[in-house]
Amino acid sequence: MTEASDTGLSGELAAYHDAMAARIGEKHRRHLGVVDALLIRRYAVAIGETSAVHHDTEAAKALGYEDIIAPPNLLSGIMEWGAGHAESELRPDGTYRPGPTSALRVMGAGEEMELLRPVTAGTELWLEDEVEEVTVKQGRSGALIFVTARHDFVGADGTPYNRNRRTVMARL
Amino acid sequence: MSAGFPKGQKLPDLVVAPTALQLFRYSAVTWNAHRVHYDEGWAKHEGHAGLLVHSHLHAANALRAVTEGLGPDWRLVHVSYRIVRPSTAGRTLRATAEVTGVSDDGGELELRLVEYDDGDMPCLEGTARAARR
Numbered sequence: 001m002t003e004a005s006d007t008g009l010s011g012e013l014a015a016y017h018d019a020m021a022a023r024i025g026e027k028h029r030r031h032l033g034v035v036d037a038l039l040i041r042r043y044a045v046a047i048g049e050t051s052a053v054h055h056d057t058e059a060a061k062a063l064g065y066e067d068i069i070a071p072p073n074l075l076s077g078i079m080e081w082g083a084g085h086a087e088s089e090l091r092p093d094g095t096y097r098p099g100p101t102s103a104l105r106v107m108g109a110g111e112e113m114e115l116l117r118p119v120t121a122g123t124e125l126w127l128e129d130e131v132e133e134v135t136v137k138q139g140r141s142g143a144l145i146f147v148t149a150r151h152d153f154v155g156a157d158g159t160p161y162n163r164n165r166r167t168v169m170a171r172l
Numbered sequence: 173m174s175a176g177f178p179k180g181q182k183l184p185d186l187v188v189a190p191t192a193l194q195l196f197r198y199s200a201v202t203w204n205a206h207r208v209h210y211d212e213g214w215a216k217h218e219g220h221a222g223l224l225v226h227s228h229l230h231a232a233n234a235l236r237a238v239t240e241g242l243g244p245d246w247r248l249v250h251v252s253y254r255i256v257r258p259s260t261a262g263r264t265l266r267a268t269a270e271v272t273g274v275s276d277d278g279g280e281l282e283l284r285l286v287e288y289d290d291g292d293m294p295c296l297e298g299t300a301r302a303a304r305r
Binding site for chain 2: 039042043045046047048049051053063064071072073076077078079080081084090092093094095105106107108109110111112113114115116118
């Protein structure tokens, strides 16, 4: 783990870096709920996916699935699986982040996904996650912080569905 | 069994033009309240040219190019990508996929993914591996 004092960061960048770095190695597990057919169909509509395997149960069954299946990155695309935070708890940019980091700008930078089995409508999932790495790079406009977290989506008995590593970039 | 895909084969491009409406609905279905995706004033305040396309929507486009190009006899098993350039609503995105490797038995494919933003500027670069179902 790299302390902010080693990175030359200050202010909100340092606060964000330290908050994320302090979470490295902390493992969390939580119940996400059931991925139902409505969520799958809505996600498919939102991305413009018209393939019948995501919309039509009989078409999915004809292909050997028990029901319609989720598009490949539905699990990773969901930003919040629970009710979410009250508006008063959100940062001005609409995101929820710990610490005094109101001025930071964040965006997705990339992802690695292992798609271990199809996610069929009715699948109940748990999420096991952990911050794995926090790095600092110098961009043209200043310091960039990259936070990489592992997200394992598993069934009740630990059956793995997706194993993802997602990187988010933060900057002032 | 469907026909295989030889090394070097390019799958059909997927051309899309994300709208403000699409970005709002993607934010809604993923319960993503980040204002850069639906509040143009805020997005510009953060220095973006317009409403920012979600990184996962870029990925969904790239993956659709693969799944639609390969057809239902194949399934994605591994994907890796980087967002190398942000894009905004109203621009045309073209997702491309090319077979870069085939296993000896033809049952597994490696693919290179590039999604271009309004021409030839890559905004997503990545790889995928697909297996015959």
